[in-house]
Structure formats: structure tokens, C-alpha cells
Amino acid sequence: MKKKFQILFLFLFVGCSLCMAKKISVVYPRVEMQENPLGIDLKNPHFSWQLASDVKDVKQIGYEIQLAADLRDLKRGDNLIWKSGLVQSDKMQIEYEGLPMQSCEEYYWRVRVQTNHGMSSWSAIQRFSTGMLHAEDWHAEWIGENAMSNSGESQTELHTRLAARYLRKDFQASSHIDRATLYISGLGYYQAFLNGKSVSEDLLTPSITFYSETVYYNTYDVTDLLQEGDNALGVILGNGRYFWVRGSGMEGFGLPRLLAQLEIEYTDGSKKIIASDETWKVTSKGPIVANNEFDGEEYDMKKELPGWNLSGYDDSTWKNVDIMSVPCKRLLAQPSPSVAIMERIHPSSVTRLASGKVLIDMGQNMVGRLKASFKGKAGQKVVMRFAEIINPDSTLYVANLRSAKATDIFTPSVDGYFSWAPVFVYHGFRYVEIDGVEGDPDIKDFVGEVMYDRMQQTGHFETSDFIINQIFKNAYWGIRGNYHNMPTDCPQRDERHGWLGDRATGCWGESFVFDNALLYRKWLQDIEESQREDGVISAVSPRFWTIYAGDVTWPSVYILAAEMLYRHYGDATAIVKHYDSMKRWVEYIYKNSMKDGLVVRDEWGDWCMPPEAPELIHSQDPMRKTDGAILGSTTFYGLLYKMIDFARISGHSEDIDNYKTHAEALKKAYNKRFFNYETAQYGNNSVTGNLLSLRYGLVPDGYEKRVFNNVVEKTEKDCKGHVSTGVVGIQHLMRGLTEHGREDLAYKIVTNTDYPSWGYMIEKGATTIWELWNGDTAAPDMNSANHVMLLGDLLIWYYENLAGIKNSKESVGFRHIEMKPCFPDGLDYVNASYQSVSGKIVSNWTRTEGRFSWNVTIPANCSATLYIPLSLHPEKPEMAKAHSIQCEGDNWIIELGSGNYCFKSDM
Structure with a gap:
């Protein structure tokens, strides 16, 4: 039989599709998102690919890559810039090794592989x-309007107000255009047009940074928008976070400014450059009279500028632009996709209230904007207010938004029917209250445009249990709603920051659901840029709030996220790039946060430990609180061993002994100070203290079972089988219970519906994850209804422990998968899949009516170790293609290569 296999590939920074060995197919979901990557400013980018096959046990044993600057050359195999030759390797992620690339050039490439077939x-x-x-390479200058004269009414010390700037430039283009590329950055946000048409569907560009350090630019192919003869380039500048979002208490940088360079290449080899300079024109008297990320956007129709972004427009009343100062130390190509509209939903209801206002219920707490179609009257403001929650009388509950006005305003200039959506803001909301519309609005008149960083969903997860499924759905909406150039804490109030502690373990679980590698790689750069010279890291990055606490638990994500990128995505880039910075942070902790061999500095404790009474925000019971030195010391001990791995990966083996010495000394001091050898308890016997000591390997040999028994006893007795930790401990709770044989207790915790539990939130109508376990009773004005920090390790547990999709301990990029699901009583089936960087992994098991079945897919060039309990599969599995099958303890252990497999038995 003639065997078939297919190759797919992903360009790690840019993404693309590969051909099958005998047919061409685009099957990897990331391909569409980055099929035509533009503007890479890395001199040694990484290429990667996958193998897919209709035969079992496919292994790559070699690869060959060719790259050229001309498509015809590549097809002929001539004038190649990179010709790797056949390299004997099973790697599917390769760094560029060809001749130096040139700026602003197109390149073409292909790859083929040698396999065991x-x-x-x-x-x-x-x-x-x-x-x-x-x-x-840059010929452009930063330009704008260097004045506050248009700040308008209602500006206060807290609420800033600034109109959008409109900039334009007419220019000529000759015939025989071969290629036109726009390189552009507009701070805080921009929307660019060429001859009246938007250059992209990207929104809220460029990505947010700490602007005085780094600013990103975007690259767009605008060849199809350019025309022979007269042309016009137009840009609207919004405020974003470059202009002060708040008058005090939050970092701001200055007035909006633009950098743009349009490069036109002709078929005869000549080039023309249109760059932002003093010849451009600007006005602030356009229809976007105010835009503020927290407060909303205001649009005045009577100020519209018809044709302003077309050639020939009369801009004689506009000002000449001002040359603005350079805003940053580094100008770089944006390394991650921009925010975009990723889904559109209609409301579940639209109601005209007795007050005359219209109340829209989206049926789902979402993040994005409302595109509204409505009938309005000239001069009558249409006011749209956004909120996550409503009061019993159907008015909006906005106390938890703090100072954020979360209000968009559209003012018609004539009577008529209008359709409008804001450009430079987004909101976190389920409900919208609209005042000023005429007639009887209908559901079809409103569209919720869901906005987050452009990325593909990689994980599917479904079980027989409604609560488990709804928690997954709530997590899905919460995670993507908080992906806005960084993983934010919340999307609705006057914060929306990259709090480090929220994602320490969360980033691992999120990576099963979304292809978040580029987002987290970008965020690690933000974290390094928040670092002070002495090594300490701000707990918020980018540091719009600068908080140098000097503790360990929150900044641990710097190392943990880099490890996630390496282990889950096979990407060591972040480890190598940030190793020196991470080492400086470790050394800062040595010098400034330790005493008597222990980490004693801690800022937030085991945050959000469920209090003993639902009306309390924080627990008052000292026995529920974990000593900060336990939190910091256990976490730091674990991080030191990760730094040992990082030193090896990044070529700094000279640092390994130092990390080992500090770790060994810390363990000795820790057990001397906190461990009670008689009771096998750490500190006050909190679940978090015992659990972290156990999972990080600090427990003295022979005491592990007793320490775990204390975890179980506290959880079952004191917490009645409910969540028994705060946000530090919950990063280990579900896996810790399961690894030590109590998956039944983990299952109880996840399926609880009374306080405190994820199910309790669902019972109270939540469609995302709350900030507080008791957000409805303790402090509704503090509670964000869309947070993800309380998820802890739950999503990891879903995939690794319920589904059995786990990257093996020594594996990178899921090249070897450990498939060892637990089968808790009460759960009849789990259907899960994960589109890993190495291919799609599937695990679907069913256990009903005395029968057991398990369908498994292992990607090509990967392998797996499967564990099937003897209780579910008493007879030895018959597997012709298995590498080995053996019985150990209570399990059949099966070693398999790639392919689709099915196991069935009568129990």
C-alpha cells in the first residue's frame, strides 16, 4: 500500500501552512491567523512544522529547508538564501541559519522531511x-498636534478628556506598482486609511507597552489599496494608554503622535517613500470628541469630515503638524497579533423600561464593543452605559466599575436611522442601558462584537457533568476577555492591568484553551521592562501602576510563563532572552527578601482565601491564613530548581551550583523553622502551607503521606470538602489532591454548587469567573465579575487529569504525552482535544452501563504512554502497533507511536 503523510508547519513568529506529502492541505488552525506574515524584524526567526499521516508510528528523521528572495528562484532551487540540505534531526522547530536577511523584503520558503516511511x-x-x-531604515518622523487646546469640557483631576487627532497626506503614485507596504505606529491607538479604505481589520493598535521603553509598529501590505495618480493616506489617533487615562495615580506619557512610512516599489525596481513629516496636516476638530479606555468614546456627527481620507480633500483649515519627540528607547515590530473582532453575538433580550430607557441583556458577560443601529433625533444624545450586573429594579449596578464611566455617546446631526460603534475603546459588560433612542429597538439592531488578541482556540473540553462544562465555558469567556495585549486582571473597571500573580499557574491552563504563546512572549518583555536596576520587578506589567513589593509569589510568573512557553510550545526563546534579567531578580531576592535562609517578604499573602462567613471580604480566622514566609520560601525553592534548568538551556551552567546551594540551604532552614515532626504539619497547618511544601518537594523523606493527610483532613473537616486555599494554594490544589490518590475529593470540589465554589458562581447566574468567591455577598462593589485568578490549576487538571492529555516530564512541545486520566465516580465521559504545537491530541473516554471505551489520537512524530486501570480493562489490550504493553500495579501501561487508537472492554 502506498503510504501517505502530510506536513503542516507553523512559523513560530508568523505562522503558515505546509503541504502534505502527496496532497496539499491546510489543516492546522493557526495557519489562517498568520498565513501571510509581514514585517518581522528578527534576524534569526524560527521555523516550525508538524507532521500528519494516515499511517501509524510516523517518525521524522530528517528535514530540508529552502528559502529565496524570489518565488521563481525557489521553484527552480536557484539563488537560495538558505539551503539547509538534509539535516538528520527529529526537530520540528528550527532557527534560521541562512544568509543575512534584508530590511523590507519578501521571502519565500518550503520544507520537506524524511520519515521512517x-x-x-x-x-x-x-x-x-x-x-x-x-x-x-526609518525616514519618518513622529508627528502630531502638540497642544491641549482641544481638551474640551468636563475635564477633571481624575477624568481626562482629549479629542482624537485626524492626520492626512496627499501624494502621487506612478503606474506599474509592484508592491506597497505601510509601516506604522500611532500612540496611543490609531486607525489608518488609504484612499478612504481601512488598511486592516486590526483594532486598538499598536499593542500596549510601557511606552517610554518600547513602542511597536505594525506592517500592512496595501498594494491593492494604492492607485495610479492621486492618493491619500489618513490616520485617526486615539489616546489609548499613551495619553493619561487618569489624571493621577496611573502612568501617562504624553500627547498622541504618529510615525508612518509607506514604501512603494515599482516593477522597474525603483522605490518611492511617503513618510510622516512636516508636510502632513492635522486637526482635532473631528467627530470623535473624546476617547478614554475607562470612560468611553463620544462621537458628534455634526463634526464629521466627509472625504477627509480621500485625495483632493480641502484641508486648508487644518493645521500643519508638529514634529513630536521620539517617545521610546526601542521601536520594534509588534511581536504578537493585534486585538480584533473575534466573534459577534446578539442580545438575549431588549426591553424598553418604564423610565423610557432601553435595557439590553447580551445573555453573556463579554468584552468588546456594541455595534448599535437605532433611530435618533438631531442634537439628542444617544447615551450607552455598560455594566456587568443589574439591580433588582433593572437599573445598572456600576459601583464595581469604580471611577470608570464606561459610557459611549453618539450625537446625531439630523433625524434618522444610524449604525455606530466606537473605535478606540472596549468594555466589559453583559448589560447596556441606552437613553435617547426613538421607536422600538429590536434584538437584531444590536451586535456585541467580542474583542481580544487575534488567536485560535486550541482546546475542546466536554464531560457528562453540567457544572464542569459550565465552569469551562465561564473560564473560556473570562480568559479571552482578559487578553488585550497583555493578560489583564479585569476588563471593565478603572484597572485592566497585567497583574503578575493572576497568571502564575493560570498561563499553563490557558495554553490548553488558546494559542497564547505570542501573547505571553510579548508580556515577558513587558515584565523585564518593569524591572528596576537592582533586579526587583513590578507586580503590574506594563507598570502603569508601579508596585515594587519585593516578594516572590506574584513575580514567579516571570519564570513560570517562560517555562510554559518552553514545555508546552517547545520555545526556549524567552528563557534565553530573559535569563540575565531573571537571574538579577533571583539575586535581588537573595539580598533583600531573605532572612535566616528564608524568604520573609510577602505582600499579599494567600489572597482571596475563602472567608469563614460569606459577608467577609477576607478571612479573620488566623488558622486559615498561611504565613507569608511559607508562601515565599516554598515558591522560591521551586523557582531555584527551574533556574537550574534555565541555566542549562541558556548555556549558563556556571550558575547551577549557586542555585543548588541556595535551594539546599533554604530547605534546611525551612523545615527547621516550620515543620513539626510530631504532627507532620507546616506552620499553622493550613492547606496551602502543607500543599506547597509537598508539591515543591520540601517535605522530609517518609513524611509525605502524613503531610498529605493533613491537607485532606483540613479540606474535608474545616472546609467541608470545599476550596480551602487562596490564589497561591489553588495553583496546586486540584493536581495535588489527584496525584496523591484523592481525585474523588478534587471532583467534589469542582462539582460543588454552594459557597465557596465555582459552581456557586454559576448558581448565582455568573457567565464568567468572579474575583471573589462571595462576590455577591461580601463586597459587590469590589467584585469584578470577570476575573480568572480563582481558576488556579483547574484547567490544567481538566486536561491533564480528567482527559489525560499531559506533556510528559522530560518532553517538550508534547512530543511525548502521558495519558493517565483519572476516572472519578459520577463522571460518565470526557471528550477532549488539544491542538498542540506538535499536532492535535485527542482523548475521548466513556464509562457507562458496564462498558468502557477510550479513543486516542497521537500526532505524527510524537509518542505516548497510556495508563488503563485494570478495573476498566481487565483483559490485556490487543494492540498490533504498540511498542510495549505491560501490567504494573493497577494499570496496563502501553507505549504507542503516532496514530488513532481505540480501547474497549466490558468491566
Whole structure:
């Protein structure tokens, strides 16, 4: 039989599709998102690919890559810039090793692989382009309006107000245009047009940074928008976070400004550059009279500028632009996708209230904007207010928004029917209250446009239990709603920050659901740029709030997220790039946060430990609180061993002994101070203290079972089988219970519906994850209804322990998968899949009516170890293609190569 296999590939920074050995197919979901990557400013980008096959046990044993600057050359195999030759390797992620690339050029490449079943055909040819590789490539200047004269009414010390700037430039283009590329950055946000048409569907660009350090630019192919003869380039500048979102208490940087360079290449080889300079025109008297991320956007129709972004527009009343100062130390190509509209939903209801206002219920707490179609009257403001919660009288509950007005305003200039959505803001909301519309609005008149960083969903998860499924759905909506150029804490109030502690373990669980590698790689750069010279890291990054607490638990995400990128995505880039910075942070902790061998500095404790009474915000019971030195010391001990791995990966083996010495000394001091050898308890015997000591390997040999028994006893007796930790402990709770044989208790915790539990939130109508377990009773004005920090390790537990999709301990990028699901009583089935960087992994098991079945898919060039309990599969599985089958303890252990497999038995 003639065997078939197919190759898919992913360009780690840019993404693309590969060809099958005998047919071309685009099957990897990331391909569509980055099929035509533009503007890479990395001199040694990484290429990667996957293998897919209709035969079992496919292994790659070699690869060959070709790259050229001309499509015809690549097809012929001539004038190649990179010709790897056949390299004997099973790696599917490779760093560029060809001749130096040039700025602003297009490149074409292909790959083929040799496998144990033969050589594949060449992949489909893919292209990418480079950006500005050198500072001297830029001819543009930063321009804008260097004045506050248009700040308008209602500005206070707290609520800032500034109209959008409109900038334009007319220019000529000759015939025979070959290629036109726009390189652009507008601070805080921009919307760009060429001849009246938007250059992209991206929103809220460029990505947020701590602007004085780094600013990103975007690259767009605008060839199809350019025309022979007269052309016009127009840009609207919004405030974003560059202009002060708040008058005090939060970092701001200055007035909006634009950098733009349009490069036109002609078929005869000549080039023309249109760059932002003093010849551009600007006005602040356009229809967007105010825009503020927290407060909303205001649009005045009578100020519209018809044709302003078309050639020939009369801009004689506009000002000449001002040359603005350079805002940053580094100008780089944006390394992660921009925010975009990723889904559209209609409301579940639209109601005209007795007050005359209209109340919209989206049926789902969402993040994005409302596109509204409505009948309005000239001069009568249409006011749209957003909230997550409503009061019993159907008015909006807005106390938890703090100072955020969360209000959009549209003012018609004539009577008529209008359709409008804001440009430079987003909201976290389920409900919208609209005042000023005429007639009888209908559900079809309103669309909720869900906005977050452009990325694919990688994980599917479903079980026989409604609560488990709804928690997953709530997590799904909460995670993506908090992906806005960084993983934010909340999307609705006057905060929306990258709090480090919220994602320490959360980033691992999120990576099963979304392809978040580029987002987290970008965020690690933000974290380094928040670092002070002495090594301490701000607990918020980018540091719009600068908080140098000097503790360990919150900044631990710096190391943990880099480890996640390496282990889950096979990407060591972050480890290598940030190793020196991480080492400085470790050394800061040595010098400033330790005493008597222990980490004693701690800022927030085991935050959000469920209090003993539902009306309390924080527990008052000292026996529920974990000593900060326990939290910091256990976490730091674990991080030191991760730094040992990082030192090996990044080529700094000289640091390994130092980390080991500090770790060993810390363990000795820790057990001397906190461990009671008689009771096998740490500190006050809190679940978090015992659990962290156990999972990080600090427990003295022989005491592990007794320490775990204390965890179980506290959880079952004191907490009645409910969540028994705060946000530090919950990063280990579900896996810790399961690893030590109490998956039944973990299952009880996840399926509880009374306080405190995720199910309790669902019973109270939550469609995302709350900030507080008791957000409805303790402090509704403090509670964000869309947070993800309380998820802890729950999503990891879903995939690794319920489904059995786990990256093996020594594996990178799921090249070897440990498939060892637990089968808690009460759960009849789990259907799960994960599109890993190495291919799609599937685990679907069913246990009903005395029968057991398990369907498994292992990607090509990967392998797996499966564990099937003898109680579910008494007879030895018959597997012709298995590498080995053996019985150990209570399990059949099966070693398998790639392919689709099915196991069935009568129990």
C-alpha cells in the first residue's frame, strides 16, 4: 500500500501552512491567523512544522529547508538564501541559519522531511516579509498636534478628556506598482486609511507597552489599496494608554503622535517613500470628541469630515503638524497579533423600561464593543452605559466599575436611522442601558462584537457533568476577555492591568484553551521592562501602576510563563532572552527578601482565601491564613530548581551550583523553622502551607503521606470538602489532591454548587469567573465579575487529569504525552482535544452501563504512554502497533507511536 503523510508547519513568529506529502492541505488552525506574515524584524526567526499521516508510528528523521528572495528562484532551487540540505534531526522547530536577511523584503520558503516511511514532497511555498531591521531604515518622523487646546469640557483631576487627532497626506503614485507596504505606529491607538479604505481589520493598535521603553509598529501590505495618480493616506489617533487615562495615580506619557512610512516599489525596481513629516496636516476638530479606555468614546456627527481620507480633500483649515519627540528607547515590530473582532453575538433580550430607557441583556458577560443601529433625533444624545450586573429594579449596578464611566455617546446631526460603534475603546459588560433612542429597538439592531488578541482556540473540553462544562465555558469567556495585549486582571473597571500573580499557574491552563504563546512572549518583555536596576520587578506589567513589593509569589510568573512557553510550545526563546534579567531578580531576592535562609517578604499573602462567613471580604480566622514566609520560601525553592534548568538551556551552567546551594540551604532552614515532626504539619497547618511544601518537594523523606493527610483532613473537616486555599494554594490544589490518590475529593470540589465554589458562581447566574468567591455577598462593589485568578490549576487538571492529555516530564512541545486520566465516580465521559504545537491530541473516554471505551489520537512524530486501570480493562489490550504493553500495579501501561487508537472492554 502506498503510504501517505502530510506536513503542516507553523512559523513560530508568523505562522503558515505546509503541504502534505502527496496532497496539499491546510489543516492546522493557526495557519489562517498568520498565513501571510509581514514585517518581522528578527534576524534569526524560527521555523516550525508538524507532521500528519494516515499511517501509524510516523517518525521524522530528517528535514530540508529552502528559502529565496524570489518565488521563481525557489521553484527552480536557484539563488537560495538558505539551503539547509538534509539535516538528520527529529526537530520540528528550527532557527534560521541562512544568509543575512534584508530590511523590507519578501521571502519565500518550503520544507520537506524524511520519515521512517520515506521522504515527503515539498511543502506548499509560503512567504513572509521583513520589517525595519536597522534604525536607519526609518525616514519618518513622529508627528502630531502638540497642544491641549482641544481638551474640551468636563475635564477633571481624575477624568481626562482629549479629542482624537485626524492626520492626512496627499501624494502621487506612478503606474506599474509592484508592491506597497505601510509601516506604522500611532500612540496611543490609531486607525489608518488609504484612499478612504481601512488598511486592516486590526483594532486598538499598536499593542500596549510601557511606552517610554518600547513602542511597536505594525506592517500592512496595501498594494491593492494604492492607485495610479492621486492618493491619500489618513490616520485617526486615539489616546489609548499613551495619553493619561487618569489624571493621577496611573502612568501617562504624553500627547498622541504618529510615525508612518509607506514604501512603494515599482516593477522597474525603483522605490518611492511617503513618510510622516512636516508636510502632513492635522486637526482635532473631528467627530470623535473624546476617547478614554475607562470612560468611553463620544462621537458628534455634526463634526464629521466627509472625504477627509480621500485625495483632493480641502484641508486648508487644518493645521500643519508638529514634529513630536521620539517617545521610546526601542521601536520594534509588534511581536504578537493585534486585538480584533473575534466573534459577534446578539442580545438575549431588549426591553424598553418604564423610565423610557432601553435595557439590553447580551445573555453573556463579554468584552468588546456594541455595534448599535437605532433611530435618533438631531442634537439628542444617544447615551450607552455598560455594566456587568443589574439591580433588582433593572437599573445598572456600576459601583464595581469604580471611577470608570464606561459610557459611549453618539450625537446625531439630523433625524434618522444610524449604525455606530466606537473605535478606540472596549468594555466589559453583559448589560447596556441606552437613553435617547426613538421607536422600538429590536434584538437584531444590536451586535456585541467580542474583542481580544487575534488567536485560535486550541482546546475542546466536554464531560457528562453540567457544572464542569459550565465552569469551562465561564473560564473560556473570562480568559479571552482578559487578553488585550497583555493578560489583564479585569476588563471593565478603572484597572485592566497585567497583574503578575493572576497568571502564575493560570498561563499553563490557558495554553490548553488558546494559542497564547505570542501573547505571553510579548508580556515577558513587558515584565523585564518593569524591572528596576537592582533586579526587583513590578507586580503590574506594563507598570502603569508601579508596585515594587519585593516578594516572590506574584513575580514567579516571570519564570513560570517562560517555562510554559518552553514545555508546552517547545520555545526556549524567552528563557534565553530573559535569563540575565531573571537571574538579577533571583539575586535581588537573595539580598533583600531573605532572612535566616528564608524568604520573609510577602505582600499579599494567600489572597482571596475563602472567608469563614460569606459577608467577609477576607478571612479573620488566623488558622486559615498561611504565613507569608511559607508562601515565599516554598515558591522560591521551586523557582531555584527551574533556574537550574534555565541555566542549562541558556548555556549558563556556571550558575547551577549557586542555585543548588541556595535551594539546599533554604530547605534546611525551612523545615527547621516550620515543620513539626510530631504532627507532620507546616506552620499553622493550613492547606496551602502543607500543599506547597509537598508539591515543591520540601517535605522530609517518609513524611509525605502524613503531610498529605493533613491537607485532606483540613479540606474535608474545616472546609467541608470545599476550596480551602487562596490564589497561591489553588495553583496546586486540584493536581495535588489527584496525584496523591484523592481525585474523588478534587471532583467534589469542582462539582460543588454552594459557597465557596465555582459552581456557586454559576448558581448565582455568573457567565464568567468572579474575583471573589462571595462576590455577591461580601463586597459587590469590589467584585469584578470577570476575573480568572480563582481558576488556579483547574484547567490544567481538566486536561491533564480528567482527559489525560499531559506533556510528559522530560518532553517538550508534547512530543511525548502521558495519558493517565483519572476516572472519578459520577463522571460518565470526557471528550477532549488539544491542538498542540506538535499536532492535535485527542482523548475521548466513556464509562457507562458496564462498558468502557477510550479513543486516542497521537500526532505524527510524537509518542505516548497510556495508563488503563485494570478495573476498566481487565483483559490485556490487543494492540498490533504498540511498542510495549505491560501490567504494573493497577494499570496496563502501553507505549504507542503516532496514530488513532481505540480501547474497549466490558468491566
